[in-house]
Amino acid sequence: RDGAVLLLLGNVHAAVGALNIVVTGNTFSDALLSPEGGFPPQTNITMSGNRFTVTRLIPRSGLDIRRPSCVAMNGLAISNDSAVVLSGNVFHAVAASSSVIYFVGSALRVLWHSVFAVMGNTFHVAGGNSTLIHLEGSSQSFSLSVLNNSAVVIRGNVVVGELEHFMQFLWASRVESQSAVVFQSNEMQRSLAVFFSRSSYQIYYKSWLQLGDNLCRESPSEDFACISPTADLRDSTLSVSGNQFISSRGTTTALQIYLGFRDLTNGTIVAACNTVNGEEEANYAIPSVYNATILTCSDPCTLAASCFPAYTTTASSDGCACTCAEGGHGDACLPVAVPEPPSTDGADVCVRDVRVDVEVNAGLGTSVACYVGVTFAADVVVDVESMSGSVRNVTLANCTFLGGASLYVVGWRSDPPAGQRVDVLISGLESRSGGGVLVANRFPPGSRVTVVDSVLIAEACVAYRGAYGLGDASACLVLHSVNLTGSVLTIARTHVAAVFRDAVGVLVVGGVALSSRGALYLDGLSVQTALGLCVSVEGGVAASGGSVVAFVDSDFLLCKHAVSVRGTVSVSGSAVAFMRSEFLLTEDYAVAFYSTVSLAGGSMLLAKDNVHDGASREMLYAAGAVTAAGSTLSFVRNRALLPRMLSLSLSLAAGAHLRVACNDAGGRVLSTAEEYAAAGFGDAGRIDVAGCDDCDRDIYCYAPGTASARMENGVCVCVCGSGGYGEACVPVEAPALPPAVGTASSVFVREGVTVQSVFVVPAGASEVTLRHVVLDGVSPVLYVPWMARDGVRIVVQNVSLLNGAVLYVMGGGALRGAMAAGSDESGPVELSVCDVEALNGALVLTGTFPAGSVLTVTDSVLVAARPTSLVYLPGSQSSPYAPVLVLSGLRLVRSVLVVSGVALVTVMTGGRTVVVDGAVLELVGGGVALDAAVLGGEVALYASARVVASGGAVLRVSGSQVYAAHGLVFGSGVAANASAVVVNDNAGVLTDGALLVLRGSASFASGSWLSVRGNSISGRLLSLPSYPRSADLVQSTLTLYENAGSGPVVMDGTVALGGAGRNFVVGCLTLNGQALQPMDYRSAGIIGEFRPVACGVCDANVHCFGAATRAMSGSCRCRCAEGGYGRDCLPVYLPHVDGCNRTPAMPPLSHTVTLTETRSPTPKWTPSLSTTHYSPTRYGPTKTLQVTETVALPPTRTPTASVSGTLWWSEVACPTLAVTTTAAGGSLTQNDIRGGGSAVPTLLMVALPPPFRWARDPQLGTHLSFVPVSTAQPRGFGGPWGAMLSNATWMRNATNPSTVLELAVPMHRGYFVAADETIVIRCDAVAVFGGCKGVLLGSFTIRSNVLPAAANALSAITGVVAGAAAVAVVVTGGLGSVLEMQALGVFARMPCASAQERASTVALPYFLSVFAALDPLWMVVGNALLAAVFGCVHCGVTAAFQRWRGVDTASAWAAMRFPSLTYVVAHAMHLGIFFGSVLALAMPGARGHHRVVGVVGVLYGVAFPAGVCYLIARHVGASFTRYWQFSRKPLHERLLYPVGYWHPAAQQRMYGGLLTTMRGSRVYWCVFQLSVLCVVGLIAAVHPPVGDCHVLYFCMAAVLVAGAGVIAFTNMMRSAFLTVMHTAGFVLLAALCVVSAANHLAPSDGGARAYAATVLLLTTVLLAVTVYGVVVWYAEDRHWQELREPRRGGLEALLCDDEEGDEETQKPHEMTLSSYASGTTGASSYRPPAPPLQPMAGDTRSDTLSLLDRALSANGKIGHAGM
Structure with missing residues (x-):
């Protein structure tokens, strides 16, 4: 390793009989194997079973190696029956541009019946531009020489990864005298070219170059075999046969020879059966001078293609079997015997202990993919479909993913072929850098996919590939469209933490389908989020055929929901189980189903031994119905903090049972059906209750797989029958997991850094250290139960908490942890918090700590001047009080917490410095001590939790100094x-x-x-x-x-x-x-x-504590009995904390603070506190506190500094001023300033929170000033009253002169504000005794209570009238109007609206959109969805009615008022859509989705009126009868129909009153009013510069006046009454705009009254239109026949009148109307049956049909197009 070289140096002259060299079973890690030189005859060198890894170039003295290599050969020459064989080795080339087997300098020479073979090796290539076998040679000689009955064989090798070349020849090669080069049966992936010769290839004298039976799973990008410039064949053969290529391009060049020479002598090229994607589509680029034979797969076998011609007598035509001549060996009759490659059965083919920086497509074309201890810095894709073999094994063990790399395990995209099985084992995987694991698609029956003992931590969003369509969704573990048919997916003993915003731990996308004994097991899963979704199933869950979904022994920490399912859950003959899972500090429901849940066919939902300590919602929730048929729901031994455990609607059909036993809700064990019903379990009569001592098979076990159940050691044990597995006898056996590996204690350290994103401590850590760290606005969680089981040490030293940072140290859960705390299952916790500085930060200790734990907080300064968000304490009410130390639900069993030598200060009104919240602070033989501390704030310590001490516990506060309004308050x-x-x-x-x-x-x-x-x-x-x-x-x-x-x-x-x-x-x-x-x-x-x-x-x-005291000594000291400690013989040993060892690497920043208070002399001593000792003083009047604060320094901070102060140090931020008034109700109104209230002047008081005090400055008022929050209103603070207030004199309060200043609020009759006016009081820091950092700010608001009774009354009136108008519009099919009230809603919702305008029209924005109170996008999308859904439902109901009643289309449309009502709803939704769209575009904080939806909404807003006009004018052919036709009608008809009507009545019902309110043939008038108001909404949505709102109002008024003029002068309404009313409505809206503009320019009482009067007039107009519309609709609906056919024989007579009056115009109109009434189209006609002669009076349907039939008989076939 590490550059070592194994040199095999040959000596051709050595006098040896036979030489055997074996190199086997070795590991070469960045080391080199180097055979070199000539070897004597009969030398056999075998290199087998070795593992090679190269990550860099390994130099070798005396040899110019220019590329990273595993095997480097120089001048290797073998002859006379010699052999060099490389077989069964595993090569891993990580470095780029590697040459794995590198022949450097001189040629490879194989002479005289010798063989060089590379067989059965596995090459893993991660670096780019790599070559497996690189024969360099020299220009003076050759790259390869194979002579005299010798052979070079490259056979049966497998390549994983992308290559440049498999085999490359730099210089000329020579194969001569009955010799062979065989490249056969190799498998590879992507490459540039596989067999590449950069110089000529000489094949002479009955020699053979064969390239056969190779598999390229990704076709070479250039050629398979490329010989440049030429292949020189002399009495020899070049064979390219049986190669398979898989290509996305469709074509592949199997052989490329660039040049040919005419002096070829009897040379032959044979190309046979080379396929591309299974088809014979391979191309050949062979110069014409060659004798080339191209054969297909169907041609008889040719000897030269598969056999060495020189040593073969015959080849069978069917199986290509070679019959060898004398001297031929093996299947191909080679001139030498080639050793068989060793068996790979049981061989280690794993890639081990390397780093890979490029993407890996693992297992492609192989049956095994194995990686052990590999570090991946790029994605790994395991596509099991592209692997080979009937059993495909994938193993990743102890691998690490870095740099956002993710693992993809992808199954079949469609149903897997029969006979396949996949075993995937991912164990010990670790990903902490933004990567994750994604499992996708289908796996064949019998497959096992297991993720075990892994750590998946995402501190930032995980970005998966776009092919999976996750969008913004992100999770550590993703299951994508997983289908488990007879296969099992297990996630076990794995730590998943996703702590970024909107994080998800485990995300199931596309639902999960299980069938035929498929299973999804989550066993021992530990999931933590930042109040996100721990397990989120986006899609349904379908389990059938004996399948299992199980959550077992899992912990879910800080989730919104532990398990969230957004899709239907359907379980048939299967089991869903939640067993022994702990739902910790969930913000919402622990398990939430947001759709229906159904169990059928003997299924079971089992919830057993689960714990939920959430204080806000129930353990299990279902939004939809939970139905069970022939199935069982069983809840056993679950515990919940709340009295209610479930929130669901349960429906039990025949054979279904709800069985419960021994559940604990709210601290009480439920024992009766009534108690379970109160806990949310449904109807008491359907609940089967068993006792805690009962062992019922039907409660604890899955009945179909259970033979019996029995009690063992107090536990009910299921005895499984055939087909039952596990503790509940479910139908699928959980796979056997590898034994948990006991890892060495891990250490987690963060040192010398500034942390601005949340970090996660991995599970199993035994020591956690935060030293010299700045936590800036982040809230890390140290969760002790997930750390080492044998004990944990946590050191927090020299840490700064800034900008709302909170450090959480959490013990076990409130319920399960309470049971286990006293046991020995967990080792003790040692927590040392020292030298911590918190400026607006906090330290939180929560949960249950193991016995023997010692928690200490010392030598720290924690200061807060504003509330700190305690996001990870769901249900906590302490955050607004800005605590700096929080003990939440803390439980110490034989453990202690000592807080010593600290300064804890909350500088905020109402602040609580130390808070004890949660359900209870419980001390069982443990203790909490707050010693030698400085406590400052309004409440020094506030315990909202009940404090329970038992078993010799201690709660002590001693030697501390308290400066507060309230001391130690135990509120419960x-x-x-x-x-x-x-x-x-x-x-x-x-x-x-x-x-x-x-x-x-x-x-x-x-x-x-x-x-x-x-x-x-x-x-x-x-x-x-x-x-x-x-x-x-x-x-x-x-x-x-x-x-x-x-x-x-x-x-x-x-x-x-x-x-x-x-x-x-x-x-x-x-x-x-x-x-x-x-x-x-x-x-x-x-x-x-x-x-x-x-x-x-x-x-x-x-x-003394009596129970632990033996006696008193003569010196009055307590003599302690056994179990008594300290001066007072307390029953708990509370250690004295001397601080922590400061590391000298970062010098401390010291603040020296002196707190001095002078009081009247007393004969008692007053303790003085320093950080190291106490000592009594002889002087009573003065009390001194000195605190030394040590702060972690970033490298840029000054090493030391010293700051002194008198009361508080100047580094402490200034507090917020508490501003109050003596006005009625506690807040100022403009009536108080105008003198409408009490005769006693109203006082404005400003108070400092303790312990701050005002300075003793007689000119203290000069340091206070007033600043308006927004532009001052001209008759408010911006007017004379503002000057009076600024010149008023501040006085000290008589009761609290040191902390409260007061000012008499001046009165002014001219004060008037149209909107609430907020004024900030700014105070310089020098006004505070001792000073502070920054300025002091407080604020008060003057409420604009202009005509409050009128505003409330107007709000009620406008709401009622708008509601009545809306109902009337829907009932009458559009007669009437609600547009004017919608316009008022626009005014109320516009940015410029004043408080008075909003208060007067509170309900009207909801007539624009029911989502008006939400984001504008909700208005757009919500209204659009409402209109679309209503239209679809209305259409469907109409079609169903037609089918049910068997009537024709026109009758059905008339009866169901289709599409009239749909148009009415769309019309009512339109203004909200358009206004919301413009509002979204114009809003200052508009984001990308606002702009997209806004543009679409605006386009729709323009298209809707235009589309309506087009459809009506082009397809409906609507036209309205002229008024003169009715001049001879009776008076009541002319009053009801002053202008005309659209006949017959069936069509009027179909197409609605919104159309029939118009007159003439200008049908676009029906959207004129809407269009005008859209323009008004466009103007209203604009955000004008400050002070320019009046411009918008004047623009809107101009538009409205123009609209009113068009309505009036065109007389577009069907009656003069409607024309007048709608004109008046627009005029009044314009008047409102003018009044509002005036109020913005110069607010006044008169303006407010004018606004109210205008609104009342407008509501009156709208009410009149509404009543008119209802009356007209009623008369038309009930008496339309009499009104239209009073004496003259019905419709025919009217048509006669029409023809007389306007024959040319009316006939087309009648034909069009009749076509619409009949529902015909251009391609069909409709002839209804003969109408009844005497329709019954009052039968609207028969009357309608009668009229329609008559119209049809008169008009015949007419083309029709639907509206």
């Missing part, structure tokens, strides 16, 4: 059993609340101890639950001793004592600097049965 109570809660020796300032606050229930039992001792606090000390609740102490002790506080009381709340040995010990208290006497305790809030203890008294109940 504390429950302690034989445990201690200790709050000792703390100091600080509390502006509100108490140091320790217990809310909810607080219980201490069985010798527990609550100790509040030695604290010195400016504020209250203890707050307990108040009556009727209390702090219950049962055989326990409460110690309140040696504390100093301030305020009215020391404590509040109630203490209830119970049981023997309970104590409430009180003493040595100081309140407001005065020592309290026992008689003062009650007035200080200490109420209950307490025992006073004086100062200096040595009392065990004061100083």
Whole structure:
């Protein structure tokens, strides 16, 4: 290896009888085998069974090797019955331009009955432009000399990869005197040319060059055999026969000879049966001077094609068998015997331990593809269809994929041929660089595809090939259109992590189909995403014929759904199982089916021993119905955190059963059918409930494969019968997996880097180190259960958390982890977090940690000034409070967490510095200590979770300094059993609340101890639950001793004592600097049965945890019993943390901070804290804190710096100002400023969050200024009132002068804003005592409450009227109009709309589109889909009605109002489509899909009106009767039909009121109003520059006025009433635009009232049109016959009138109408039966048919085209 050379140096003069050299079973890794020189007679050199790998050029002294090679020969010469054989070797050429077998310098000479053979070798070629056998030679001699009955044989070799040439001759070659060169039965892939000679090839004197029976799976791009310039044949033969080429180009040149010479003597060329794609299409480029014979496959066998002519007597014509003459050997009668290649059975053909940088098509043409320990930097494609053999084996073991390389395992694209089987084993595969694994297509019965013990990690999107059509979808593992018929796909013991946005762990595309005992097993799968889909099935799942889909022993972490199926699930006679899977921290449902699920034919859905700790949704959800027929749904021993486990609609048919047993939901074991029904299992009457001790075969096992079931060691075990396998006796046996390999402990290190994308710690890591790392805006997760089982060490040192970065350290799940934490199945965790700096970042500890774990956080500074997103804590409500340390659902069993020597600060209003959330903080014999810490924020510690301590647990806060409004708040109570809660020796300032606050229930039992001792606090000390609740102490002790506080009381709340040995010990208290006497305790809030203890008294109940204390010493020290530790004999050993060893490689950045507070002198000492020690001081007034912060430095940062501050250091970001007002409701309205509210001035107050304070600057107000968020409104902040506000004087608040400033809001009658006005208060950092980094910002909003009652009333009125108009339009088939209200919706949705306009028309955008509240794309696509779906359904229903009733087309159309209603719906959807399209195009953040959909929508918006006009004018032939025909009608007819009608009524119903509202023959008028409003929508969608909205309104008003003028002057409506109303509607819309423009230019009360009045007028107009349309429709529908044929004999009389009045015009019109009524076309006619003579009055259908029949009889055949 590594450049070594094995030199076989010959000596032709050596006096040896026979020489045998064997080189076998060796591995040459970048090493060279080099036979050289001439060897004596009868030399046999055998090189077999060796493995060669070359990745670079291997030099050899004395030899000019210019290309990377495995075997390099120089001047090799063998003679006199000698042989050199290379057989059964595996060559792997990774380097580009390799020459695998390289003949350097001198020629290869084979003389006198000798043979050189290369047989049965496997060549893997990864580098480009490579040659397998390169014969270089020299220009003075030859490249090859084969003389005197000798042979060179190249036979039975297999090539994987792309070649330049298989065999290349640089100089002339000579084959002479009954010698042969045979190139036979080799398999290869793509190449430039296979057999290539760059110089002449001399074949003399009965010699033979044979190129036969080779297989080119990809045809050479140039020629198969190329001899340049010529082949010199003298009494010899060149044979090219039986070669097979697979070509995508269709043609291949089998033989190319460039030149020929006329002095050829008896030379022959034979070309026989060379096929391309199975057809005889091979080409030959042979000069005409040659004697060439071209034979087909059907021709008799020719001797020269298959046999060496010189030693062959005959060749059979059928099988080409050669009969050898004397001296002929083997099948081809060669002059020498060629050794048989060794058997490859059992031979190692794997490629091992190399790196491949080019794409690999593995296994092409072979039956075996094997790679072990290979590193791939390019894609690997295993196309099993292109492999050979009936059994095809693919193995990839311990391979690594780099640089985005992916593995593709592709089956058959159609049904596999019979008799095939595939075994694919992918084990130990590792991909962490953006690559993945894709398994696609079909696999034959009996196949096994297994992915096991692999790691697939994608920290960025995985890009697969476009051929699979994944688009933007990305996943670590993809199953593409997988069809498993009798085959099994297994993914086992594999870690899949996809942590990029919208990531998917395992993606199943195109669904999955299983049949005939096919199976998909996911066993021991560990999947993690960034709240994406862990397993996503895009498509259906179909399992039949005894198939299995199983999820077993798998963990799913941080998924939106663990398993998501978007397609129907159909299971027939098969099993679907979820067993022992853990769904951890899922954001949504664990298992979600988004379509229907059906089980039939004895199927089973088994959910057993699964755990779901999601706090937001149920474990299993089905959007569609879950139906079961003759099948079983079984739920056994599952556990869920929520009280509901399922969310589905279950339908059980005959023979179906829902069986349940021993499930736990919400912490309660379900035992009755009613409880299961409440948990989401459906009807209690259909639930079969079994007990936890029952072992029912039908519940635990798949019944068809189960013989019986029995209890073993408390577990129900299924005994399988024939055809049953596994623990549930399913019909398909899971394949036997290779034993799990115990890998050495792995170490994961990130050091000295800035991390901006999430990283993943691979499974099995035993040590994780983050050192000198900057986490910038990322949230990595360290999930302990997936690390090493025998223990984990995690070191986080010198790490910076910036810009919202959160570091999660997660223990086990809340449910299953709780059971296993105390066991020994996992080793302990050692977590060391030190020297961490967080600026707007957080550290999160969650889950259950194994027994013996020690977690420490020390020497760190964590500061937050804004909320930090806790994305991986689903259900957590803590994020808005900007915590810097979060303990979520933490459970410590005989383990400890120590936080020591840290500064934790949240600088934000309402901030909570340390948060304990989740369901519970549980300590079982474990402890949590917060020692020597600095806590700053509004709430120092807030526990929303219930705290439960038992089994000798400890919760301690000691030696810390607290500067906050509230101290340690336990909002859900504390429950302690034989445990201690200790709050000792703390100091600080509390502006509100108490140091320790217990809310909810607080219980201490069985010798527990609550100790509040030695604290010195400016504020209250203890707050307990108040009556009727209390702090219950049962055989326990409460110690309140040696504390100093301030305020009215020391404590509040109630203490209830119970049981023997309970104590409430009180003493040595100081309140407001005065020592309290026992008689003062009650007035200080200490109420209950307490025992006073004086100062200096040595009392065990004061100083010691009683259960672990043996006695008190004479020096008043606790003497601990066994199991007691420390000064107080606490039951848990809490180690003292000295920090962590700082590495000198990166110098620290030190911040020295001094916190100083001056208070009134007290006789008590005040603790002073440094990072290394505590010491009491003799002086009470001053309290000093010094914190040293060590920060990881990027290389560009200054090595050291020192920053000092008085209150806070200047590196801390400035907080957000809390802005409040004294106005009613807490927020300002313009009425408050105009003086419409209280006579008392409204105050604007600005507060700093603790511990910040205002500076003592008398000119403090000069540092505060006001800035409007947007352009100031001229009568708002931009007017006189703004100047008054800016000149107002800030004053300190009388109650809180150090933190609150206030200002009297000036009043001004002229203040008016049309939209809410937000004003930012900006404050310079110097206004804060001690300064801060940046500026302080706060904001307040003045609500534009203009006519709020009118706005609400207008909103209701417009919504109701628009709804009524919409209903009327649909009912009447288009009579009436809703367009004006849609126009108002456009106004409300446009970017320029004011708050008043939006509030007055809240509902109207939804008449444009029901998706108006969403992205504009939803408006376009949603409306288009609604219109299209309605049209299709309407057409289908009409066709069904015609078929059902047996009527003609016209009658069916009339009855079903087709296509009238479809046109009405399309008309109603159109404005939303057009406006949404323009809005999408105009929106500032428009992306590519917005533009595509927007352009398509705009084109449709233009095409729809034009298309309607074209169809009506060209194909419908609509025309309206002239008014004069009705001048003689009765008055009521003329009022109802003032202009005319479109007859007969059947056609009016078909084509709708939208058309019949028009007059004359200008049918395009029916879309005129819509077109005008489209232009208005086009203008409204524009985003104008700031302050130019009025321009848009004036443009829209101009368009509307023009439209109104056209309507009025053309009188286009069917009645004068409609013309007036629609003209008025457009005029009022224009007026609204003008009013809105005026309000934008100069907002005023009058403008608001004008807007409301205009809207009311517009709704009145629309209501009138609606009522008119309904009345007309009712009269037409019920009395149309009487109205149209009152006295004159029906339609014929009317037609007579028409002919009299306008004969030339009316006749074509009647013919057209009758053709439409009959439904005829140009190619057919329709003759209905004779109409009834006397139709019944009121029978609309018979009346219609009667009229139609009469019209038909009068007109005959007329061409028809559908609308």
